[in-house]
Amino acid sequence: CHPPGMRKPVSRTMFRAALQLSVSGARSLTRSRPQYTASVAARSYSHGKQETDEEFDARWVTYFSKPDIDAWELRKGMNTLIGYDLVPEPKILDAALRACRRLNDLASAIRILEAVKDKSGPHKEIYPYVLQELQPTLNELGIPTPEELGIDKA
Amino acid sequence: MAHQAHAYHMVDPSPWPLTGAIAALLMTSGLAIWFHFHSTVLMTLGLILLLLTMYQWWRDIIREGTFQGHHTPPVQKGLRYGMILFITSEVFFFLGFFWAFYHSSLAPTPELGGCWPPTGITPLDPFEVPLLNTAVLLASGVTVTWAHHSIMEGERKQAIQSLTLTILLGLYFTALQATEYYEAPFTIADGVYGSTFFVATGFHGLHVIIGSTFLAVCLLRQVQYHFTSEHHFGFEAAAWYWHFVDVVWLFLYVSIYWWGS
Numbered sequence: 001c002h003p004p005g006m007r008k009p010v011s012r013t014m015f016r017a018a019l020q021l022s023v024s025g026a027r028s029l030t031r032s033r034p035q036y037t038a039s040v041a042a043r044s045y046s047h048g049k050q051e052t053d054e055e056f057d058a059r060w061v062t063y064f065s066k067p068d069i070d071a072w073e074l075r076k077g078m079n080t081l082i083g084y085d086l087v088p089e090p091k092i093l094d095a096a097l098r099a100c101r102r103l104n105d106l107a108s109a110i111r112i113l114e115a116v117k118d119k120s121g122p123h124k125e126i127y128p129y130v131l132q133e134l135q136p137t138l139n140e141l142g143i144p145t146p147e148e149l150g151i152d153k154a
Numbered sequence: 155m156a157h158q159a160h161a162y163h164m165v166d167p168s169p170w171p172l173t174g175a176i177a178a179l180l181m182t183s184g185l186a187i188w189f190h191f192h193s194t195v196l197m198t199l200g201l202i203l204l205l206l207t208m209y210q211w212w213r214d215i216i217r218e219g220t221f222q223g224h225h226t227p228p229v230q231k232g233l234r235y236g237m238i239l240f241i242t243s244e245v246f247f248f249l250g251f252f253w254a255f256y257h258s259s260l261a262p263t264p265e266l267g268g269c270w271p272p273t274g275i276t277p278l279d280p281f282e283v284p285l286l287n288t289a290v291l292l293a294s295g296v297t298v299t300w301a302h303h304s305i306m307e308g309e310r311k312q313a314i315q316s317l318t319l320t321i322l323l324g325l326y327f328t329a330l331q332a333t334e335y336y337e338a339p340f341t342i343a344d345g346v347y348g349s350t351f352f353v354a355t356g357f358h359g360l361h362v363i364i365g366s367t368f369l370a371v372c373l374l375r376q377v378q379y380h381f382t383s384e385h386h387f388g389f390e391a392a393a394w395y396w397h398f399v400d401v402v403w404l405f406l407y408v409s410i411y412w413w414g415s
Contacts, residue, residue, distance in 0.1 A: 075261035075268065107264035115268075
């Protein structure tokens with residue numbers, strides 16, 4: 001069930017804009033940014049070609065989709081991704097979860113879900129949305145959520 | 155009486171390589187004996203023999219160079235190469251521990267909570283004693299350079315003062331680091347965080363002690379007029395080693411203390 005007020009496809013602007021969390025107090029500024037020129041993740045240089053949101057997402061999907069990705073690369077990728085000032089798109093998370101499956105790492109798969117909730121910060125509507133988007137994958141791969149396991153409460 | 159027709163140093167036969175090798179044997183087997191049979195006798199014997207070997211071997215080098223004049227320019231060049239190669243090998247030694255640190259911290263395992271610092275670890279505040287330690291070593295780099303220039307300019311008293319100050323700073327670092335080790339909320343047994351932290355900083359601390367000792371020997375020699383303004387390679391070697399120790403600390407500080415927190 002969609003969170004109230006949101007229709008699929010959910011505007012990426014909403015998430016990207018809402019999630020430039022580092023500039024506290026400038027949220028109205030980020031909300032008005034046009035869709036595909038938002039400053040992205042890793043770097044905000046003063047010059048040089050700026051990667052688009054699509055390019056960013058594609059790059060990370062490719063990273064996690066490497067068939068022979070190893071355990072170190074999976075963990076490194078997740079740590080780098082989570083270090084960015086954004087919540088990763090479901091398609092990236094999907095690729096990461098499938099990498100966990102290839103590596104038989106259920107612990108990391110569940111940890112990824114916990115990280116999404118943590119990265120959402122005060123934006124409580126993001127995590128349920130992401131879970132909803134990932135539900136088919138979670139079912140297919142047999143990944144329980146932290147809530148289902150009862151480990152979401154300290 | 156025959157004289158050598160070249161400028162190189164054909165060293166007289168010496169027992170110290172043998173005693174050094176025996177010391178190595180006694181220390182290693184002594185370690186195994188300690189582990190399995192709870193006796194430290196053999197290892198201690200090896201340690202004593204090692205100290206005696208080092209003392210007498212280096213004493214002999216000082217006799218050959220300073221008192222007998224065997225350290226001609228080409229010989230000194232060889233000694234320079236030797237020290238540089240040794241320090242290079244030490245760089246690779248530390249490189250290994252940095253590799254271990256980055257391998258573990260860039261991709262922390264699920265057992266650690268998938269994060270760095272790992273769950274449950276409270277790292278030291280990099281802006282407290284570790285920052286002071288950084289200042290202390292950087293300052294000691296300045297004082298050792300001051301000492302070098304003093305020696306080159308024939309300023310005996312200043313050389314002694316600045317060299318003494320360098321050693322005091324080295325001792326201050328060691329004391330500060332010792333209290334940090336004592337007060338730290340984590341131990342070497344605390345997962346890979348503890349392992350990488352204490353092995354890397356521990357070997358560094360050992361090198362600070364070695365470097366301080368080397369400088370102290372230079373101080374004694376300077377007081378005893380061994381160095382001239384033109385020829386003081388022992389001091390230069392000690393200064394190179396000291397700068398190396400300082401640089402390793404800077405990498406440790408930035409990587410483990412600061413980024414790793």
